[in-house]
Amino acid sequence: MSNTWKMAAKIAGGPLVGLIIDGVEASSKSMNAASAKNIESLREEAAKQQIKMDYSQHQARVAQELAIAKRIENATEVEIEEYYDNSGKGSAGLNVNAETQTGSLGISGENRRVSKRVYRFKGIAGADADVYEQNSDDNSQS
Numbered sequence: 001m002s003n004t005w006k007m008a009a010k011i012a013g014g015p016l017v018g019l020i021i022d023g024v025e026a027s028s029k030s031m032n033a034a035s036a037k038n039i040e041s042l043r044e045e046a047a048k049q050q051i052k053m054d055y056s057q058h059q060a061r062v063a064q065e066l067a068i069a070k071r072i073e074n075a076t077e078v079e080i081e082e083y084y085d086n087s088g089k090g091s092a093g094l095n096v097n098a099e100t101q102t103g104s105l106g107i108s109g110e111n112r113r114v115s116k117r118v119y120r121f122k123g124i125a126g127a128d129a130d131v132y133e134q135n136s137d138d139n140s141q142s
Helices: 003-013 015-035 039-074
Strands: 077-097 102-122
Touching: 015 039, 039 077, 039 102
Parallel strands: none
Antiparallel strands: 077 102
């Protein structure tokens, strides 16, 4: 990505996009340097990158929750809807009949995902409405 496009993306996307771009570039450079070495150093670098990505993802979630909490604190009206049901189940079975010398193997799985997260913030709590008054006293003499 050229420097012009990187700067434009950072400006348009804000600081979070800038951090993501910088992180991707840094990890790409590290992986390229490790790939020039042996496979073990490449695996080690991949493990390091995975740990860094997990940590960054955790930090992003915390930052998101703090931002939401701040918006809730500062809003005059808040509407929140959250639905989470990320359930799944699976089973496997083996059936053997010794008399007929037959058997069967079965695997089944089910995944159900319901998730909805809606936040609506209205107004700014504690902010007095600015009232501007204009007087039209016409005391001018001609």
